[in-house]
Amino acid sequence: TPGSVSATLYADSPGDTYNRSGSTTFTIPGFKNDPRYTKFSAVAPAITNGFVGTEPAVASADLTKARTQLEQTLEQELRSAAATTIPEGYVTIPGTLEIRFGDLVQAAGEGNTATLTLSASARANIVRENDLAAALARATIEGYNGEAISIQDISDLTFALASTSKPIDNTATITMSGSPTLVWVYDPNALEEALIGKDKNSFQQIVGAFAPAITKADASIRPFWSGTFPTDAQRIEIVTAK
Numbered sequence: 399t400p401g402s403v404s405a406t407l408y409a410d411s412p413g414d415t416y417n418r419s420g421s422t423t424f425t426i427p428g429f430k431n432d433p434r435y436t437k438f439s440a441v442a443p444a445i446t447n448g449f450v451g452t453e454p455a456v457a458s459a460d461l462t463k464a465r466t467q468l469e470q471t472l473e474q475e476l477r478s479a480a481a482t483t484i485p486e487g488y489v490t491i492p493g494t495l496e497i498r499f500g501d502l503v504q505a506a507g508e509g510n511t512a513t514l515t516l517s518a519s520a521r522a523n524i525v526r527e528n529d530l531a532a533a534l535a536r537a538t539i540e541g542y543n544g545e546a547i548s549i550q551d552i553s554d555l556t557f558a559l560a561s562t563s564k565p566i567d568n569t570a571t572i573t574m575s576g577s578p579t580l581v582w583v584y585d586p587n588a589l590e591e592a593l594i595g596k597d598k599n600s601f602q603q604i605v606g607a608f609a610p611a612i613t614k615a616d617a618s619i620r621p622f623w624s625g626t627f628p629t630d631a632q633r634i635e636i637v638t639a640k
Contacts, residue, residue, distance in 0.1 A: 407442050418445040447505075456504060456512050465502050468516040473497055476520040487527055491572065492558050494523040523559065523570055527552055530572075531580055539580070545610060550579040582611035586636040593627045593634055 409416040422442045429435040456464075476497055484490060500517040507513040531549045535542040549555060555578040560571040589612075592604050598619055605615045619627065628634055 405440070407445070409445075409448055412448070413450045414448045416445055417448045418442075420444060456514070461502065461504075461514070464514050465516060468502075468514070469499055469518070472499070472516065472518040476518060480520055480522055484524055488524045489527055489530075489552060491523045491525055491570065494559055496521050525570070525572065530555065530557065530574070531578075533572075534574065534578070535580055546583045548581050548583050550581050552578070554578040584608045584611035586638075587631075589636055590631045590634045594631055595629045596627050598625050598627065 422445065424440040424442065425435060426438055429438060477495065480490065480495060497518055497520045500519075503515040505513045505515070528546070528548050530552075531547045532544065534549075534555075535547050536544075555574060555576040557572050557574040560573045563569070563571040589605070589608060592607070593601070596604060598617060601615070601617045605612050617627075619625070
C-alpha cells in the first residue's frame, strides 16, 4: 500500500499488560488537533504471548530438526490431499504444486515441555482434460470445429507448464507430447430425447446431428412391426460399441 511500512513492535515493559486479542490502532499524540492526526497511524494485529516468568527453551538445533520433520510430514500430507481433492475431469499440471510454510510457533506445554506448531498451504494449477483434448484436436485434426472431445487415456499424454507461461496474467502455456487417442463425445440422454416418438425412417437423420461423435448407428425396434420409437425415454436403450 502506498505510504505504508512494516515495523516491529516492542512492549514498554514485560508482562501480559499489553496483550490484545484484536487489532490495535496507534496514533501520534503530537499530531492531535492537527489534520495529520487522522492521517498517520499504525495498526498492530493481535498482540499475544506477553508474560513474566520462566518457560522451556528449545535449542536452536532441535528447532531446526523439528521444523524439517514437520515440513516433510506436512508436504507429504498436502501432496496426498492435492491428489484426492482435484475435481473430476481435471488433472494437475506437473511441476506447479507450490507449498508454503508459515513460521514455527512455540508455546509452553505441560510438564516443562514446549509445543511446536507449523502451518502450511498449497496451491497448484489444474486443467480440464477435455480442454487439453480440444487443444490437441485444434492443432492436429483438420476440420475440427470445437465439438466435444475427450482423451481416452490421459496417461498417454505427457504435458507440463511451458517456461514461457506467465501465471501473473491468469493464463498458462502448456507443452504436450505423446500419442493419446481422441474420442468425440455425445450426450446419450440428448439422443434418447431426440428419438422419442420419432419415425424409424428418420433415425439416420437424427443421429447425423450427433456427428462426428457418432459415425455409424443402427436401430432395432420391438415389436418389429412398430415403425416409431417409444414415447418414454426409459424404454429407449443406447448401446455404444467398444
